[in-house]
Amino acid sequence: MAKRTVKDLPDLKGTRVFVRADFNVPLEDGRITDDTRIRATLPTLDYLVKAGARLAVASHLGRPKKGPEPALSLKPVAAQLQDLLGGSVAMAPDCVGPEVRKMAEDLRDGDVLILENVRFHKEEEENDPRFAARLVADTMATVFVNDAFGTAHRAHASTEGVSHHVQRSVAGFLMEKELRYLGMARDAPDHPYVAVLGGAKVSDKIEVIEHLLPKVDALLVGGGMAYTFLRAEGLVTGKSLVEEDKVELARRLLEKAGPKLRLPMDHVVAAAFKEDAERRTLPVDQIPNDWMGLDIGPTTISAYADQVRPAKLVFWNGPMGVFEMKPFAEGTLAMARALAESGGTSIVGGGDSVAAVTRMGLADKIDHVSTGGGASLEFLGGAELPGVACLEDA
Numbered sequence: 001m002a003k004r005t006v007k008d009l010p011d012l013k014g015t016r017v018f019v020r021a022d023f024n025v026p027l028e029d030g031r032i033t034d035d036t037r038i039r040a041t042l043p044t045l046d047y048l049v050k051a052g053a054r055l056a057v058a059s060h061l062g063r064p065k066k067g068p069e070p071a072l073s074l075k076p077v078a079a080q081l082q083d084l085l086g087g088s089v090a091m092a093p094d095c096v097g098p099e100v101r102k103m104a105e106d107l108r109d110g111d112v113l114i115l116e117n118v119r120f121h122k123e124e125e126e127n128d129p130r131f132a133a134r135l136v137a138d139t140m141a142t143v144f145v146n147d148a149f150g151t152a153h154r155a156h157a158s159t160e161g162v163s164h165h166v167q168r169s170v171a172g173f174l175m176e177k178e179l180r181y182l183g184m185a186r187d188a189p190d191h192p193y194v195a196v197l198g199g200a201k202v203s204d205k206i207e208v209i210e211h212l213l214p215k216v217d218a219l220l221v222g223g224g225m226a227y228t229f230l231r232a233e234g235l236v237t238g239k240s241l242v243e244e245d246k247v248e249l250a251r252r253l254l255e256k257a258g259p260k261l262r263l264p265m266d267h268v269v270a271a272a273f274k275e276d277a278e279r280r281t282l283p284v285d286q287i288p289n290d291w292m293g294l295d296i297g298p299t300t301i302s303a304y305a306d307q308v309r310p311a312k313l314v315f316w317n318g319p320m321g322v323f324e325m326k327p328f329a330e331g332t333l334a335m336a337r338a339l340a341e342s343g344g345t346s347i348v349g350g351g352d353s354v355a356a357v358t359r360m361g362l363a364d365k366i367d368h369v370s371t372g373g374g375a376s377l378e379f380l381g382g383a384e385l386p387g388v389a390c391l392e393d394a
Contacts, residue, residue, distance in 0.1 A: 003391045004171065004393070006044060006173070013051065017144075019044070020058050021037075032076050032080055036358075041148075048145070049085065057113065067122075068116075069120070090113045095116050095135060115139070136166055142168070144170070146171060146387055147173070153386070168392065171388075174371065181368035182379050184313065186211070190313045190344065193215060193315075194220065195316075198352075198353075201224065202225045205377070206246075207377075211380060211382045222296045223319055226296075228246050228250045237287065238269070264296045266300055267282065268321065268328055269291045272292075279327060294321050309338055310342075315347045316339055316348050320334075335356070339366060340365035
């Protein structure tokens with residue numbers, strides 16, 4: 001899965017480069033509340049700037065419904081990027097059109113132009129080849145650098161379509177890092193290899209489970225998805241989240257996995273889905289009919305942590321409980337601590353998992369915190385990602 005990167009490009013001075021970044025950052029009243037995704041692409045942008053390339057940087061932001069929406073403009077991103085790069089960053093009024101062309105023409109070596117939200121045009125998500133051609137023509141690009149792994153599972157004009165209209169298509173440093181670490185987890189793991197999967201639904205993780213089962217030494221399941229498996233084992237689950245139409249699938253996965261697939265032994269249950277609800281810690285085969293499981297219990301936490309700490313490779317995706325409610329966050333936080341204490345390579349992917357290691361100040365103790373989300377899961381499930389497949393092989 002190794003791809004050529006920006007380092008494989010010859011003399012970049014004066015080269016016009018179309019960079020696809022993932023600047024889909026959270027905003028509140030027009031202010032960026034978390035610039036992690038902007039910072040993640042700085043190594044690529046800084047490298048290209050110092051090499052004297054002339055950059056047009058594209059991204060989406062949010063899900064605009066009917067054309068341009070001022071609240072989803074990339075203007076705050078341009079301002080933040082200028083502060084982080086320490087140089088001038090221009091903001092285009094659109095991502096295509098004569099004004100964009102004029103601003104691209106005026107770029108000098110090392111200049112950066114941020115294009116307006118590509119999803120303001122419906123042709124972006126349609127991967128319209130004419131729109132992709134316009135993106136390249138109006139920015140005058142001859143090279144495509146994809147550094148947006150988080151959108152690489154989408155065949156959009158700015159993530160895949162533009163590759164058909166340039167001379168070279170390579171990965172940025174963030175893309176390269178994602179492929180290296182996730183490729184290790186998918187294709188060439190060290191052993192013992194432990195995967196920890198949580199979240200609400202089995203259906204979101206079917207391909208990942210099936211793809212990882214032959215490779216892992218243990219697959220530890222938590223979160224709401226555990227209750228579909230527990231139901232498949234014939235246990236009463238009260239009002240816990242269960243995907244009734246996936247119980248038979250869960251039964252087949254349990255049979256296929258054998259002792260590799262581990263389920264919670266105890267859980268924190270509550271009388272209602274509320275932070276201040278009455279709660280108890282019980283074995284998983286005990287739950288009042290009108291109660292629901294909202295976190296893994298201390299016995300499970302200890303057993304899972306004992307599996308994680310000595311592993312040579314650990315991949316974690318998905319919370320162990322209702323992480324946003326403090327009384328039901330301990331399982332997720334404990335997994336974050338266990339990964340940080342692991343002596344092997346640790347990889348975290350998924351919003352709540354990333355939020356847990358970040359909240360606890362442990363992100364710098366994790367070898368790789370993926371920006372991928374859905375792209376990470378599709379990649380680990382064995383899918384070919386369009387935004388990766390279009391790049392040159394190493």
